[in-house]
Amino acid sequence: MHIGFIGLGNMGAPMARNLLAAGYELSVFDLSRTAVEDLVASGAKAVPSIGQLASSDVELVITMLPAAVHVRQVYLGDDGLLSKVAPGVRLIDSSTIDPMTAREVAAAAVSQGNPMLDAPVSGGTGGAEAATLTFMVGGATTDYDAALSVLQAMGRNIVHCGPAGNGQAAKVANNMLLAISMIGAAEAMSLGVSLGMDPKVLAGIINTSSGRCWSTDTYNPYPRVIDTAPAARGYSGGFGTDLMLKDLGLATEAARQHKQPVMLGALAQQLYQTFSNQGHGSLDFSAIIKMYSGEDQ
């Protein structure tokens, strides 16, 4: 199968490389010449514009873009995908954007005969490189079934979340809860230690009690509690604070549009904004514990 891939950033490049490794023919486009050249060196074909990629003989186009504004431009712009692509060509957007934009773009695609899925991922650059990403997929069941083998070349856990936009809905809901429980874990660990608890003993108690969560048992933010967590390596790698902040922006904006109160979600967004403004945007998001226990812990 001939696949087009648009957006060769930190996530898109390793995802595209895994498609090449799985034997797919790949045409790629990115604004960065270096990013394109790297993929060409891995066996992909460079295409000079989105319009030319869309009007080639691709059967499927995958996009991995920074934000909704880029998704609108790439799909709905003057020389965009939908203006050039032949009916029947399948479209998958793996960008993380708001569910409303995802539904609007999918409706435009489907109305002109192009099946479309939203398929945002979790698992970070490590998951993208190892082809162990989780894909949260929104769209028709038949389109999900048709895309499954391609997604499995880039990920391990492929979940159908319902109709168009629901992949994005699942991702913003999960990541908002993740942000809340990470800050909750940071507060509970910091409080317990300030009350005299040993952090490892406290984590052990929480992890066998009702406070148990992924942020305490797998990714504990307190230093020296879990050897494999970013807290054990100065909060480098992992899932960046600014990426979590972006997802919290999507969650709180979607909540606002749907008149859905999210009191803790909104405060989590404010805390991550504050932490980013203090200069910590590139640290793993579990570093938020620095707001509670001081810099020198």
Next chain:
Amino acid sequence: MHIGFIGLGNMGAPMARNLLAAGYELSVFDLSRTAVEDLVASGAKAVPSIGQLASSDVELVITMLPAAVHVRQVYLGDDGLLSKVAPGVRLIDSSTIDPMTAREVAAAAVSQGNPMLDAPVSGGTGGAEAATLTFMVGGATTDYDAALSVLQAMGRNIVHCGPAGNGQAAKVANNMLLAISMIGAAEAMSLGVSLGMDPKVLAGIINTSSGRCWSTDTYNPYPRVIDTAPAARGYSGGFGTDLMLKDLGLATEAARQHKQPVMLGALAQQLYQTFSNQGHGSLDFSAIIKMYSGEDQ
């Protein structure tokens, strides 16, 4: 062994009954005549005052009281335990109170030769009846070892958390995180559903992703997601909103005294206070989702 037991409420009565079932000789005291008569019918001996209980031949006294003010009164009052009890008699307070009061009372007890443990529980009245409580124990290791078999007659999971007060510290830290993650679960489930997700599909995705927590995978607040959760029976039974509110008061007050910020913990306290003031104090604490999804969900 002859044990004294003070405080025969919803928790204390079944705990005392389990001690009788395990073959211990039991002397009991409570301000409620009915509560005492119920235990006497089960085989306990009634004692007319705390002072008389303390000066009998008990080897161990267990207290299970509503709040710190009662613990101070029972232990440090004029006719209280410490004024009458013989040196060497062991003391266990299973009330949930602030760590500072627990340490103050334990220091007074130890200084006059009475080993003391703080041993608050989790597991609710169901756990008290079934003898499956978790005990979080603070105090000296030798005293913990000496108390273990008695605590095992009332609970299943007995955890030594460190020196005096650390049982209380572990409980407030865990329960503050529990409150935060329950509200986070309520917000994430409500947001996802308002964005078009099926609640069971959303819970399934969260429970295999980084948002996973006890409040989503065991005690999900959304109706009809988990058959065994209070959400499946109109939020009856379980862990009451007013009990969670009490624990959040202890957590935020302990944080204040230790100059430890707990931004989400403080907001969780405000949300539970609001929900209780709206008349929902006796509902299970997962009913907080009513603040997000409306009364009629």
